[in-house]
Amino acid sequence: MSKLKVFNSLKDFIKYRDALPSAVSIGFVPTMGALHTGHASLLKKSAAENTITVLSIFVNPTQFNNTDDLQKYPRTWDTDLKIAEESGAQVVISPDYAEIYNDGYRYQLSENNFSKKLCGAYRDGHFNGVLTIVMKLLQIVNAQKAYFGKKDFQQFKLIEDMASAFFLRTSIVGCETIREIDGLAMSSRNMRLNEAGRKKAALIYKALTDFTDLSKAREFLTSNGIEVEYLEEHFNRRFIAVYIDGLRLIDNVEC
Numbered sequence: 001m002s003k004l005k006v007f008n009s010l011k012d013f014i015k016y017r018d019a020l021p022s023a024v025s026i027g028f029v030p031t032m033g034a035l036h037t038g039h040a041s042l043l044k045k046s047a048a049e050n051t052i053t054v055l056s057i058f059v060n061p062t063q064f065n066n067t068d069d070l071q072k073y074p075r076t077w078d079t080d081l082k083i084a085e086e087s088g089a090q091v092v093i094s095p096d097y098a099e100i101y102n103d104g105y106r107y108q109l110s111e112n113n114f115s116k117k118l119c120g121a122y123r124d125g126h127f128n129g130v131l132t133i134v135m136k137l138l139q140i141v142n143a144q145k146a147y148f149g150k151k152d153f154q155q156f157k158l159i160e161d162m163a164s165a166f167f168l169r170t171s172i173v174g175c176e177t178i179r180e181i182d183g184l185a186m187s188s189r190n191m192r193l194n195e196a197g198r199k200k201a202a203l204i205y206k207a208l209t210d211f212t213d214l215s216k217a218r219e220f221l222t223s224n225g226i227e228v229e230y231l232e233e234h235f236n237r238r239f240i241a242v243y244i245d246g247l248r249l250i251d252n253v254e255c
């Protein structure tokens, strides 16, 4: 029998949260589900550092600028609960849209510098959606620490800066990217690749690590049939977004 407490109602979760003794430390891992080893690493880190680990699973519509991508986003609820429990989570919250967007998305958080670059330059409104949902979730969970992957480094940085800008009490913890053996960064979207696409996807990490010259890296990918959206360096990191068979994948490494 699963020992996980699953809350679909935020009202019920808040009641549970407010009744926890103040000595209990909460670690929080927000996700969109379709959990893999990357998510598990965040949960395990949280479980090692806190009394209770709360996982949220919510496929956030406001951060999708493409309805097809939203509809096709993988949903693997039963496996997610299994991974959550095995990785040390005690609580799962999975709110519905109407409850968490009780304002109908009238209120939005935006950042007007770094969010306009990289993914923000190509995905209109994406980071407004991300920052808004993360702020809502951070307020709801009221954790001591919240864990984010550097796989989405731009997102991590924007959230870290948001927490500082709004004097949030939750510490934002960045976690290293977990990769497949061939270097491909783990992502829920990878399960949508076919065999040929999956082979091509390994070249993304190669392009990030094997070339000093960005234009040579780009040429390497395009000559292998990978469409490069951006390949840029900021803050001593190399960032990339590509399309493989219509599927958008991102990655970044220190450089």
Ligand code: AMP
Binding pocket: 030, 031, 032, 033, 038, 039, 041, 042, 147, 148, 149, 150, 151, 152, 175, 176, 177, 178, 179, 185, 186, 187, 188
């Ligand atoms: P997602 O469900 O894709 O929104 O991701 C939820 C959290 O897991 C985010 O903080 C991601 O950055 C993190 N994450 C996703 N993939 C990985 C990975 N391969 N390694 C480390 N963290 C990851």
